[in-house]
Amino acid sequence: MSTEATSIDASKAAAASAATASTTSATPAVEHPSSKKNKKAHHFTLKVPKGTKDWADKDMVIREAIFKNLTDIFRSHGGVTIDTPVFELREILEGKYGEDSKLIYNLEDQGGELTSLRYDLTVPFARFVAMNGITNIKRYHIAKVYRRDQPAMTKGRMREFYQCDFDIAGIYDSMVPDAEILKITVDGLTGLGIKDFKIKLNHRKILDGIFEVCGVQEADVRKISSAVDKLDKLPWEAVKKEICEEKGQPEEVADRIGQYVKLNGHIRDLLAVLKADEKLMANESAHTGITDVETMAAYLEAFGIDHYISFDMSLARGLDYYTGIIYECVTEQSAPPKDAAEKKARAKAHHKEEDASEYVGVGSIAAGGRYDHLVGMFLGTNAKGKQAASIPCVGISFGVERIFSLINQRASLVEKIRPVATQVYVMAFGGGKDWDGFLPERMQIAAKLWDAGIETEYVYKAKANPRKQFDAAEKSGCPLAVILGKEEFPEGKIRIKQLGTGQTDEGDLISVDDLVEEVEKRLKSAHEDGIDEISRLLKGL
Amino acid sequence: MSTEATSIDASKAAAASAATASTTSATPAVEHPSSKKNKKAHHFTLKVPKGTKDWADKDMVIREAIFKNLTDIFRSHGGVTIDTPVFELREILEGKYGEDSKLIYNLEDQGGELTSLRYDLTVPFARFVAMNGITNIKRYHIAKVYRRDQPAMTKGRMREFYQCDFDIAGIYDSMVPDAEILKITVDGLTGLGIKDFKIKLNHRKILDGIFEVCGVQEADVRKISSAVDKLDKLPWEAVKKEICEEKGQPEEVADRIGQYVKLNGHIRDLLAVLKADEKLMANESAHTGITDVETMAAYLEAFGIDHYISFDMSLARGLDYYTGIIYECVTEQSAPPKDAAEKKARAKAHHKEEDASEYVGVGSIAAGGRYDHLVGMFLGTNAKGKQAASIPCVGISFGVERIFSLINQRASLVEKIRPVATQVYVMAFGGGKDWDGFLPERMQIAAKLWDAGIETEYVYKAKANPRKQFDAAEKSGCPLAVILGKEEFPEGKIRIKQLGTGQTDEGDLISVDDLVEEVEKRLKSAHEDGIDEISRLLKGL
Structure with missing residues (x-):
C-alpha cells in the first residue's frame, strides 16, 4: 500500500496536498476553458504534483551556483561526469533499498518493459560500472531523484529533488579514496560558505561488531541497525522500545547497545576508548572497522580536516548497501527543532506511521559511505558459476535542496542576485x-x-x-x-x-x-x- | 494500445529491444547473483530501458559544451532559466499534442495524483506562466523530455532526450520577438560550428488560408495540416493519397493544395508570389499571415540572417498548439537518406503503422513557432465566466541529441577532448x-x-x-x-x-x-x- 493511501481521495487529492505542503508558487484554482473538442467545462487546480516545485528567478541562480561550485570541486579531484536515464528497469532497483523500496515511483505498464524512476544516483552508478566493465572511475553526477515520501517542503524534503554525487570506484589501498571523499565533502560545503557543520562518522563493521558483542544474532543485525539509525531524531528510550518490542531483542541486549551508541567524540579520542575495549577488539568485524578508521585518521589529519569529524557510534545510515565507513553532515541550522524528538516519540506511540514520518530525514545536508558489494550484485556469475569480483566504491551525496535552504536564508547575499545577465x-x-x-x-x-x-x-x-x-x-x-x-x-x-x-x-x-x-x-x-x-x-x- | 505492443513479450523484451536498437554501451547478459534473501537465481539482462542511454566520457564533454554554448546565447538575449518537475499532473498534458498524445509516459497510480512524464518543455512552460500570473518572460530551459516513440538511436531519436528551449512570452509589437527567436536559432547553431543549415519557415495562418482557398472545410483544416506535415519525408503522391483516402477530401481539393505546398524560396521572392495571388490575399487568414511574414522579413534583414531562411509552404509542424509562424532547421547531413521517402511510402502502403514510424522526425535539429493560446488554456475563465486573455508566446527548441550526432562526426575535434580537468x-x-x-x-x-x-x-x-x-x-x-x-x-x-x-x-x-x-x-x-x-x-x- 502507498504511504498516502489514507489521505488521497480521487479529485480532492490536489486540494488536500495543497493544504498540507507549502510551495513557493501560488496554486490558484481555475476553471479549464472549454475547447472546441470538449464543450463540457472541466475544473482542475493549476498546480504541480505533490512534493515537486518549479524553480525560477533568484532560486535558480543560487541552485546553479551550488552546482557550479560542487562541479568545480569534483573536477578538481579528477572527476568525470556521467548521465544515466531518469528511469531504470525495475529489476535494477529491486532489493537495493530495504524498507524504503516502497517509496519507489513506478512507470505505468503501457506495454513494454517495467521501469521505475531512480531513487538515488548510487544504484544507477553501480549498474553503469557493472554494465560497462569499468574497473576504476571517479565520477560525479548531478541529477534529480524521486521518492514517494511524505513531503515537508519547508524542511527541504521533496518527492523530486536533486542529488550531487561524487563516487570513487576501484581497488585501492585501504581508506585512501575514503579520506579523499571526506576532503571533497568538507571543501564542497565550505566552498558554499557553510562552515558550521560536523561530519558524523561511523563504520558499518564496527557497528556490526558492537551488535554481535551485545548479543544480537547475525540475522538480526541489519534490522537493529535500522532502528539505531533513528537515534538522531528519536530519544534512546524510543529506539530501545523498537529494538525490544518490534525487533524482538531482550532488554539486556538493548541496554548493552545503548551503552555503545551514546559514544561519540573526536576521532582519535574515541579510537582510544574503543581500542581499550577488549571484548570489542576481540570481535573480528569491529577490529577491522577500528583499524580502518585509525588508518583514515592519519589521512584526515594530512588533509587538515579531522576537526570536522565527530566519530559517532549512533550513526547507522538506513540503506542496505553500505559495507564500510558511513558519514552524514549536519549543521546547527539543519538540526531538527528541539521538541522534534519528543513529538516524534509521541507520534510513534499514539498515531499512524505516516504522522511520525515528518521527522525522518531532516538534518543531513550530505551523506555517504563505502559500498563494496553493490557493483558485484550486477556483475553476476562467470562461466564457472562463480560470483564475479565486485568493484569497491565509496561516495558522497550532497542534498541540494537542503543546502539551498541554508543559503537562501542569507538575505544580504540573496538581495544582490540578478537573474538576467544583460549588460x-x-x-x-x-x-x-x-x-x-x-x-x-x-x-x-x-x-x-x-x-x-x-x-x-x-x-x-x-x-x-x-x-x-x-x-x-x-x-x-x-x-x-x-x-x-x-x-x-x-x-x-x-x-x-x-x-x-x-x-x-x-x-x-x-x-x-x-x-x-x-x-x-x-x-x-x-x-x-x-x-x-x-x-x-x-x-x- | 501501445505502439510497441506487438514486439514486446514479457521477459523477452530486453533481448528484443537490444537487437533492434543500438546503444553505445555493451549490454552483456549476466546472471543476477543470489542474495541471502533470494536463493533462487534470477536472470536478467543488464541494460538501460529501451530508447534511453547512458552518457559518459567524451560524449558528456561535448553535450555539456553544447549546453554551455546555447546557455550563453540564451543569457545574451536577457533569458532567465526555470526548472519544472519531470512529471506533471496528467490533465495538464491532456489535449495538447493531438495524435502524439499516445506517446506520453504515465506514472503508475500508486495512490495519489495521476501524473505523466513531460512530453516537451513548452506545455510545462505555459502551465508555469499561467500558474504564476506572469505577463512577460524570456526563459530558457534545458532538460529531458519523454516520448514512447519507436527509438532510432543511430538517427538520434530516443525515448528520453534533452531539449534546449528558449521562449518569449508577452504582448509585444508584431513579429519583434519572433525575429529575435530566429536570430537566437541562427546564433545557437553557428556558435556550435553548424553552418550548412536552412530554416524552413511558414505561418499557420497562411497554411490555413491556403487550405480554405483550396476548398477544405474549417473543421478539416487541422487534419489536412498534419498530412501536409509529412511532406519532408513523403513524396506528394503519398500525402495526396492520405488527404483523399484517409482525410476524405475530393481529388481536386488535394490537387489545388499540391500546387501551393510545392512553393518555397527566399522569403522576399515567395512573398511576392503569394501577394500576387488575389484569391489567397482575399482570404483573411492568409492575408494576416502574409503581412506578418512581410513585417518579419525586414527584421530578419536587420539581423542579417534572412539568407538562412527558406520560406516553404510545405512546412506544417505536427503540434496542435501553433498559431503563427512555424519553423524547422534542417542540415544537409540531417536530411533523411535518399531512399527514405520511398521506403516510407512502401511501409505506409504495405505494413503496419509502427514500421513506417521509423522515418518520422528525422531531419530537424531545431524547431518551434508561435503559440498564442496555450497559456490561455490554463488561465481559464474569470469571475464573470469570461475567458481570461492568453499570454502570447513564441519559441525555439534545439534537439540536442541530433546536434550531438552532427558534432560527434568531427573526428579532429573529438580526438582533442580530455574528459578530466586534472592539471x-x-x-x-x-x-x-x-x-x-x-x-x-x-x-x-x-x-x-x-x-x-x-x-x-x-x-x-x-x-x-x-x-x-x-x-x-x-x-x-x-x-x-x-x-x-x-x-x-x-x-x-x-x-x-x-x-x-x-x-x-x-x-x-x-x-x-x-x-x-x-x-x-x-x-x-x-x-x-x-x-x-x-x-x-x-x-x-
Missing part, C-alpha cells in the same frame, strides 16, 4: 511624425553586440518612449545603455551611458564603428556574469 | 625499507593545490613506483607533475616537471613554500579547463 540596453530617442522609432536599427546594433558576445536587450516595440526604455533597462539591472539618437545615428554616431549612477548626464557620443570596443572597455569595470558573481558571494569573498 | 599529478619517488611512500605528504601537497583551486590527483597507493605514477599522470593527460623526493622533500624542496613533452629531464627543484605560485605560473601557458577548450573547438576557433 547593455539598446534604446532609440526621437519624435515627430516622420520618425519610425529605429526598430530595425536597434536590432542591427543589438546584433553587433551579440556577435561580440555582449548580453544585450532592447524594447520589443516599433516606437518606444525614453521613459519606457529606461524603465526596462533599470528592471534588468544592466550597467550600460546604448542610445540611437534621431539626428545622431544617421550620422554614424551613438551614445553610451552608464546606468544606475543616479546621474542625469546624456552619456558619451562615439562613432558607431567604435561601439563594441567602447562597450567592452566600460564593461570591464562593471562586468559580472551572474553565476560567477554569485559564486563569489556564496564563498563570502 | 597536476602529485608523485613521490624514493625506495628502501625505511621509506613509507610519502602518502600523507602527497595528500598534504594535493590539499594545498586543491585549496588554491588547482585540479590535482595522486595515486591511491601507500607506496607507488615511479612508472605507475607517470602512467597514471599520462592517462589523465595533465600537463604537470609535482614530485616529492625521498631526500629533497624533508628539506622543504619539491620538483615540478612538465609532462607530455617527451623530455626526460628531472624538472625544476623549488621550495615547497613557492609551490602554488610556481604551478600557477607554469599552468598559465598550458591552461585549459576542459569545457571552455571544447567550446573553442566547437566554434572552430
Whole structure:
C-alpha cells in the first residue's frame, strides 16, 4: 500500500496536498476553458504534483551556483561526469533499498518493459560500472531523484529533488579514496560558505561488531541497525522500545547497545576508548572497522580536516548497501527543532506511521559511505558459476535542496542576485511624425553586440518612449545603455551611458564603428556574469 | 494500445529491444547473483530501458559544451532559466499534442495524483506562466523530455532526450520577438560550428488560408495540416493519397493544395508570389499571415540572417498548439537518406503503422513557432465566466541529441577532448625499507593545490613506483607533475616537471613554500579547463 493511501481521495487529492505542503508558487484554482473538442467545462487546480516545485528567478541562480561550485570541486579531484536515464528497469532497483523500496515511483505498464524512476544516483552508478566493465572511475553526477515520501517542503524534503554525487570506484589501498571523499565533502560545503557543520562518522563493521558483542544474532543485525539509525531524531528510550518490542531483542541486549551508541567524540579520542575495549577488539568485524578508521585518521589529519569529524557510534545510515565507513553532515541550522524528538516519540506511540514520518530525514545536508558489494550484485556469475569480483566504491551525496535552504536564508547575499545577465540596453530617442522609432536599427546594433558576445536587450516595440526604455533597462539591472539618437545615428554616431549612477548626464557620443570596443572597455569595470558573481558571494569573498 | 505492443513479450523484451536498437554501451547478459534473501537465481539482462542511454566520457564533454554554448546565447538575449518537475499532473498534458498524445509516459497510480512524464518543455512552460500570473518572460530551459516513440538511436531519436528551449512570452509589437527567436536559432547553431543549415519557415495562418482557398472545410483544416506535415519525408503522391483516402477530401481539393505546398524560396521572392495571388490575399487568414511574414522579413534583414531562411509552404509542424509562424532547421547531413521517402511510402502502403514510424522526425535539429493560446488554456475563465486573455508566446527548441550526432562526426575535434580537468599529478619517488611512500605528504601537497583551486590527483597507493605514477599522470593527460623526493622533500624542496613533452629531464627543484605560485605560473601557458577548450573547438576557433 502507498504511504498516502489514507489521505488521497480521487479529485480532492490536489486540494488536500495543497493544504498540507507549502510551495513557493501560488496554486490558484481555475476553471479549464472549454475547447472546441470538449464543450463540457472541466475544473482542475493549476498546480504541480505533490512534493515537486518549479524553480525560477533568484532560486535558480543560487541552485546553479551550488552546482557550479560542487562541479568545480569534483573536477578538481579528477572527476568525470556521467548521465544515466531518469528511469531504470525495475529489476535494477529491486532489493537495493530495504524498507524504503516502497517509496519507489513506478512507470505505468503501457506495454513494454517495467521501469521505475531512480531513487538515488548510487544504484544507477553501480549498474553503469557493472554494465560497462569499468574497473576504476571517479565520477560525479548531478541529477534529480524521486521518492514517494511524505513531503515537508519547508524542511527541504521533496518527492523530486536533486542529488550531487561524487563516487570513487576501484581497488585501492585501504581508506585512501575514503579520506579523499571526506576532503571533497568538507571543501564542497565550505566552498558554499557553510562552515558550521560536523561530519558524523561511523563504520558499518564496527557497528556490526558492537551488535554481535551485545548479543544480537547475525540475522538480526541489519534490522537493529535500522532502528539505531533513528537515534538522531528519536530519544534512546524510543529506539530501545523498537529494538525490544518490534525487533524482538531482550532488554539486556538493548541496554548493552545503548551503552555503545551514546559514544561519540573526536576521532582519535574515541579510537582510544574503543581500542581499550577488549571484548570489542576481540570481535573480528569491529577490529577491522577500528583499524580502518585509525588508518583514515592519519589521512584526515594530512588533509587538515579531522576537526570536522565527530566519530559517532549512533550513526547507522538506513540503506542496505553500505559495507564500510558511513558519514552524514549536519549543521546547527539543519538540526531538527528541539521538541522534534519528543513529538516524534509521541507520534510513534499514539498515531499512524505516516504522522511520525515528518521527522525522518531532516538534518543531513550530505551523506555517504563505502559500498563494496553493490557493483558485484550486477556483475553476476562467470562461466564457472562463480560470483564475479565486485568493484569497491565509496561516495558522497550532497542534498541540494537542503543546502539551498541554508543559503537562501542569507538575505544580504540573496538581495544582490540578478537573474538576467544583460549588460547593455539598446534604446532609440526621437519624435515627430516622420520618425519610425529605429526598430530595425536597434536590432542591427543589438546584433553587433551579440556577435561580440555582449548580453544585450532592447524594447520589443516599433516606437518606444525614453521613459519606457529606461524603465526596462533599470528592471534588468544592466550597467550600460546604448542610445540611437534621431539626428545622431544617421550620422554614424551613438551614445553610451552608464546606468544606475543616479546621474542625469546624456552619456558619451562615439562613432558607431567604435561601439563594441567602447562597450567592452566600460564593461570591464562593471562586468559580472551572474553565476560567477554569485559564486563569489556564496564563498563570502 | 501501445505502439510497441506487438514486439514486446514479457521477459523477452530486453533481448528484443537490444537487437533492434543500438546503444553505445555493451549490454552483456549476466546472471543476477543470489542474495541471502533470494536463493533462487534470477536472470536478467543488464541494460538501460529501451530508447534511453547512458552518457559518459567524451560524449558528456561535448553535450555539456553544447549546453554551455546555447546557455550563453540564451543569457545574451536577457533569458532567465526555470526548472519544472519531470512529471506533471496528467490533465495538464491532456489535449495538447493531438495524435502524439499516445506517446506520453504515465506514472503508475500508486495512490495519489495521476501524473505523466513531460512530453516537451513548452506545455510545462505555459502551465508555469499561467500558474504564476506572469505577463512577460524570456526563459530558457534545458532538460529531458519523454516520448514512447519507436527509438532510432543511430538517427538520434530516443525515448528520453534533452531539449534546449528558449521562449518569449508577452504582448509585444508584431513579429519583434519572433525575429529575435530566429536570430537566437541562427546564433545557437553557428556558435556550435553548424553552418550548412536552412530554416524552413511558414505561418499557420497562411497554411490555413491556403487550405480554405483550396476548398477544405474549417473543421478539416487541422487534419489536412498534419498530412501536409509529412511532406519532408513523403513524396506528394503519398500525402495526396492520405488527404483523399484517409482525410476524405475530393481529388481536386488535394490537387489545388499540391500546387501551393510545392512553393518555397527566399522569403522576399515567395512573398511576392503569394501577394500576387488575389484569391489567397482575399482570404483573411492568409492575408494576416502574409503581412506578418512581410513585417518579419525586414527584421530578419536587420539581423542579417534572412539568407538562412527558406520560406516553404510545405512546412506544417505536427503540434496542435501553433498559431503563427512555424519553423524547422534542417542540415544537409540531417536530411533523411535518399531512399527514405520511398521506403516510407512502401511501409505506409504495405505494413503496419509502427514500421513506417521509423522515418518520422528525422531531419530537424531545431524547431518551434508561435503559440498564442496555450497559456490561455490554463488561465481559464474569470469571475464573470469570461475567458481570461492568453499570454502570447513564441519559441525555439534545439534537439540536442541530433546536434550531438552532427558534432560527434568531427573526428579532429573529438580526438582533442580530455574528459578530466586534472592539471597536476602529485608523485613521490624514493625506495628502501625505511621509506613509507610519502602518502600523507602527497595528500598534504594535493590539499594545498586543491585549496588554491588547482585540479590535482595522486595515486591511491601507500607506496607507488615511479612508472605507475607517470602512467597514471599520462592517462589523465595533465600537463604537470609535482614530485616529492625521498631526500629533497624533508628539506622543504619539491620538483615540478612538465609532462607530455617527451623530455626526460628531472624538472625544476623549488621550495615547497613557492609551490602554488610556481604551478600557477607554469599552468598559465598550458591552461585549459576542459569545457571552455571544447567550446573553442566547437566554434572552430
